[in-house]
Amino acid sequence: MPVHTQGLQSWIERLNQSELPALASVVTDLQRLTQAEHASVQQLADVLLRDAALTSKVLRVANSSYYNPSQEVIKTISRAIVLIGFDNVRLISLSVSLVDGLLDRAPRHQLLELLARSFHAAVQARNLSGYLMSRSEEEVFIAALLCHVGELAFWGCGGTQADELAEALAVPGVLADEAVQQVLGTSFRQLTLGLVKSWSLGELTALAQGATTVQDSRARSVTLGVRISEAALDGWESPRMAALAAEYADLAGISEADALQQILASADEAVQVASTFGASKLCRLIPNTDPEQIRLQQMQRQAALLQPDLLVLQQAMQDLGQMACAGSDVTLILDALLKGLHRGAGLERVMVVVLADKQTRFRARCAVGEGTQSWLESFSLPAEQPELPHIFSYVLRHRQPLWMGVPASYNLAELVTQPIRQLLGNGMFFVAPLLAGTREIGVIYADSRLSGRALKHEQFVAFQRFAQLAGRCLGALAGRG
Numbered sequence: 001m002p003v004h005t006q007g008l009q010s011w012i013e014r015l016n017q018s019e020l021p022a023l024a025s026v027v028t029d030l031q032r033l034t035q036a037e038h039a040s041v042q043q044l045a046d047v048l049l050r051d052a053a054l055t056s057k058v059l060r061v062a063n064s065s066y067y068n069p070s071q072e073v074i075k076t077i078s079r080a081i082v083l084i085g086f087d088n089v090r091l092i093s094l095s096v097s098l099v100d101g102l103l104d105r106a107p108r109h110q111l112l113e114l115l116a117r118s119f120h121a122a123v124q125a126r127n128l129s130g131y132l133m134s135r136s137e138e139e140v141f142i143a144a145l146l147c148h149v150g151e152l153a154f155w156g157c158g159g160t161q162a163d164e165l166a167e168a169l170a171v172p173g174v175l176a177d178e179a180v181q182q183v184l185g186t187s188f189r190q191l192t193l194g195l196v197k198s199w200s201l202g203e204l205t206a207l208a209q210g211a212t213t214v215q216d217s218r219a220r221s222v223t224l225g226v227r228i229s230e231a232a233l234d235g236w237e238s239p240r241m242a243a244l245a246a247e248y249a250d251l252a253g254i255s256e257a258d259a260l261q262q263i264l265a266s267a268d269e270a271v272q273v274a275s276t277f278g279a280s281k282l283c284r285l286i287p288n289t290d291p292e293q294i295r296l297q298q299m300q301r302q303a304a305l306l307q308p309d310l311l312v313l314q315q316a317m318q319d320l321g322q323m324a325c326a327g328s329d330v331t332l333i334l335d336a337l338l339k340g341l342h343r344g345a346g347l348e349r350v351m352v353v354v355l356a357d358k359q360t361r362f363r364a365r366c367a368v369g370e371g372t373q374s375w376l377e378s379f380s381l382p383a384e385q386p387e388l389p390h391i392f393s394y395v396l397r398h399r400q401p402l403w404m405g406v407p408a409s410y411n412l413a414e415l416v417t418q419p420i421r422q423l424l425g426n427g428m429f430f431v432a433p434l435l436a437g438t439r440e441i442g443v444i445y446a447d448s449r450l451s452g453r454a455l456k457h458e459q460f461v462a463f464q465r466f467a468q469l470a471g472r473c474l475g476a477l478a479g480r481g
Contacts, residue, residue, distance in 0.1 A: 006185035012194045019157035023101030027199045030094050045077040061092045066276045087138040099279045102156040111155035116285035117229045118145050123270040125225025131252050136218045143222045150191030170307045232287040264289045308346035316340025320469040324476050333473045337466055338368045345462040347446040354442035362392050370450055391415040392443045401432035401464045428455045432467035436474035
């Protein structure tokens with residue numbers, strides 16, 4: 001039976017005793033060193049040397065060009081402390097421990113997105129703190145990094161309850177805080193405060209939650225860094241970012257244009273920091289400052305927001321059912337099909353290709369989803385090519401819907417030819433024949449590759465049903481003709 005945990009204390013005990021004991025131990029020991037007035041090089045080395053893998057990773061980071069631009073080879077923790085400083089080695093140790101403790105499992109997208117945001121916030125906060133010459137850059141970095149540690153720990157270790165919450169949050173119009181309270185029996189903020197307290201993080205509790213006085217430059221650096229990392233997801237030119245740049249400028253005593261440049265530079269640095277700490281899979285989730293990459297990232301995030309809508313799905317099925325009985329034109333049939341699969345079933349890209357050029361080629365007839373406009377102009381495949389058969393002709397010939405990318409279809413993987421990969425990309429997809437009675441019309445294709453989310457069984461069931469309904473509509477239309 002999966003463990004079901006409810007309430008703050010139960011979660012703290014579960015995370016510290018069964019899910020993250022190694023991380024909790026390292027974080028606690030590292031934090032005690034900063035609270036001791038005369039913490040020694042040897043004490044820090046002793047904490048790290050208990051874990052050979054952690055020592056190795058800390059030395060790798062210490063030798064990176066980011067922390068060690070002179071490239072003098074560092075072979076021991078004590079040498080690392082001499083060359084790059086006690087605080088930097090402690091910061092590296094804590095960051096690497098956090099990455100390893102959470103990403104060693106099979107990380108879900110909520111964890112990856114939040115950890116990327118945490119690294120981004122940490123770099124923004126540290127650089128602002130350095131600009132203000134508060135001499136607390138390391139403390140500020142860690143405070144911002146751990147600002148959402150309760151939520152990070154949950155998405156990393158929550159098991160079936162994380163699945164339950166993910167489903168609850170996907171319901172349109174849901175109140176996120178209420179859903180969290182229902183599933184966990186506590187809030188993410190309380191879980192963060194509880195973990196920070198149990199890990200002896202002391203004053204960082206107040207810093208990370210922005211609870212100290214607004215005059216405290218460290219606290220303002222942390223909270224501003226966190227807010228910048230969140231606003232960046234809306235785009236660098238959003239009204240929210242403009243307001244934060246103005247706040248940054250006021251705090252630092254610089255112009256708003258200079259403040260935005262500082263913020264953009266910190267975002268680029270955050271990508272480098274995440275990579276340096278062995279979390280390169282987070283880099284694509286930190287908002288990019290290159291205009292083309294910004295467009296692509298926003299497209300991916302928009303796709304990630306697309307969720308199945310049962311009402312739209314049912315309405316589209318009802319519309320197609322009526323069209324099969326009462327008749328309709330091809331355009332209305334295909335519109336209902338695309339609407340049902342895209343907005344109803346939550347499939348990010350959907351395309352209908354039809355046999356054209358005297359039945360010799362597959363060409364795109366209609367498509368929906370970000371980036372699919374180009375398919376209408378460029379998608380073209382030979383209908384039959386004995387020397388190089390492909391999945392579209394196979395599906396139409398065998399009249400069989402397929403879910404490509406799961407074990408049941410591995411034996412057909414070679415039919416996803418290089419031209420298809422070039423046109424559509426890599427990853428899972430659905431494909432089904434489109435028939436009008438017995439007449440072959442074309443093929444329906446759908447995927448969720450913009451966000452990279454795995455396709456689901458219920459989406460495949462809906463996909464097959466829509467293919468059948470569209471076929472009935474087209475068959476009825478042909479019969480009337």
